[in-house]
Amino acid sequence: MNTIVSEWKQYICRACGVIYDEEAGDPDSGLAPGTRFADIPDNWECPLCGVQKSDFAPYEPMGAASSEESVAITTRETGVVIVGGGTAGWAVAEALRALDADVPITLVTACEGDRYRKPELSVALSQNKTAQSMIAEAASAAATRLKVRLLRNTFAVGLSPSLYQLRTTSGPVRYTHLVLAQGACPVMPHALPKDLCWRINDLVMWSGVQGALASGPKRIAVIGAGLIGCELAEDFARAGHSVTVLDVNAAPLTGLLPEKASARLLSSWTTAGVRYKARSRVTSITRNHNGERVIQTTNGETLHADLVLSATGLTTEPQLARAAGLRFDNGIVVDSHTLQTSAPDIYALGDCISLDGAPCRFIEPIAGQAEAIAHAVLKRPHPGYQHQPPVLRVKTRSLPILMRGAPSRDLQWEVVDEDEQQLSMAQYRDGAVTASLKVGQRSLELAT
């Protein structure tokens, strides 16, 4: 900058803030560029607001806020935001409130957010339950009790970790800590159209199935003989429906149970009235003019059913995590002790996470995960979450199944004890039991 230019001065109107720059002048009011402020006639008026020359003061620019740097506001006390109104979401709200009476909590849920015991869904139909009777606590009551701001029927659609901003279908929400408890959703293979196949993974879906079955005994096809498929198939049969289970494997619960154990389950189904179509892969499901669902399999078989239930597994919706740049590997990747995701101040728990690359979709671990997150968020000392393989109780009432420990596909199951009513098996590594399995129960134990 040369010396001449640096001598130009600026004056600011104290009324409206307009700046008179000697270098630029004010040609509109007859002041040529280069007109010194001192040389301006006294009757000159502010070109913007009309006040007089005497209302102007010398102006020295202060340091302006840098126009280059970006500052995300993260310090505002916006509180904890929980995404998900299922068991995991509410567990975090409970755990936080138990430790701190005042921390602001917002719970964003895609559904109504009413609280119920999810494992009941797979045995409720034969017990003549209704959606209403299964609600243990209405969402609004839980929200009042726990002082939680509730955003119901609201979907989380976007997340910017650097801005501490969650975007929802009810608008953006700021957080100081975010807890993702969004759950998992049923996988739907291409051959299974969503408008023809029911799934059960929450109370609303269960209620839909219950409504569809309310008018009397129906022919039901259950696609997939995993945990959910097996439990529901038995429950439907017990409720008086005619049930056929289709699976790509030779026996139900393949992959979880050794052959010897699944054979027992299969034979128990004969008495329970559940038919099993082994090695059946569904190629298409259509609706015929009678309103029946027509199921075609790769074996060339055709089945007719009044209702099809798909139970082909669960998966975590990756959209929110991926768009936010969170690490994702079969679920939202979290630290196995802190349950923090790959982004600071964002935690996750329950069905949506993966620990060491694998999801663990059971109810039991959730309380411990919620505890750990609540302590971390509130900066209270805590040893961290310690993952234990949960005890697995398959609610197949014709043949109860109980599994403990960490079964491995690489290890053989060995029979420990076997009679007509019960089969006990175990897996060993270096002589120590790593997993145990009990299939069926002796009549003496039935009393308990």
Place this chain on the structure above:
Amino acid sequence: MESAMLADNARVERWTDDAVMANVERISDGPLKAAAVRIDEGYYPLDIMTALGQAGALGVHLDRHGARVGLSVDAMQRASRACGATGFLMWSHDVCGLYMEQSGNPALSGARLDAHAEGRTFGGTALSNPMKAFSGIEPMMLRATRVPGGYRINGTLPWVSHIATGQYCGAIAGVERDDGSVSHEVMFMLDCDERVELRPCPVFSGMEGTSTWGVRLKDYFVGEAQIIADPARPFIARIRPAFILLQVGMALGVSQGAIDSSLEVEPMLGHVNRFLSDRPNELRAELDDAAQQAQRLARTPYDGSKDYLLEVLDVRARGSELALRAAQASLLHQGARGYLMSAAPQRRIRESHFVAIVTPALKHLRFEMARLCKEEFPA
């Protein structure tokens, strides 16, 4: 005349990313900034659109020019920073070019598209009503009847922008069977010739220079050369993400202009403005984050997945929310100066309202996102 219709290859070859942005910047900071108030009041800036077209700002999103959707968004953002109405005209023009190219109709995608892409001819889009109709928000306004060699169209659209006699726009009509029921929809180029009645619209509160007219069609014949897509729905499903994503340039530009206005008064008013929320640096962080998201999405404009569309709707909604907050903040930051009729902040308040209500409006975006997120079950 023939030679005038041919693409100016030499000029088009000069549309490198840097050259396009440098020219758009020059136009935006020069003639466009100077004309912003006039455009807001009713001046239709075809001279500026011509310059933007020559610079490549209206053509680079097309496949024939490298499908540089991100660059298109950037250019629109740069211009909208100076004038939101012009940003909207650019978007209208851009999507019209998209329809022409994606139609695969040689009569639309040849020399006619070259002229359009270079800003030698002008046309917009009349899809506000059909887009809402496809989402079940309102009924389809135009009706088509099949006749030998094409369709006959009847009906009225309340307001269509960036049209005039001699210009054109993409439009959609529901095709009626003999019994009056609708079999499907047809998308066509509506050439605003002497057969089309353009009716003045009521005065809007701003952005009056967008040449917005009511369109009345009475037995308007559409022939083969004008067909964009028949049926229209699969075509719309394919281009919808790009249609919505391109608008983000307008939203972010209005936001950025508003942040500029807040920063402008920082030297004299910073000591009191620090008591306001939505400070410029805070908004800038959000702007940068949204712009990055838009640029990432712009790399795959024809990704047909649900997740992709959801993210496009998200960034578009962000654009509206940010524009509203930034414009509001700029007026509060500038105080009385920003309230003057000639001041940018009060104009941007109205521009930001437009950003938030133009199709897809903020409420429609949220409605659509909720719809996409909902699982489908048997009836």
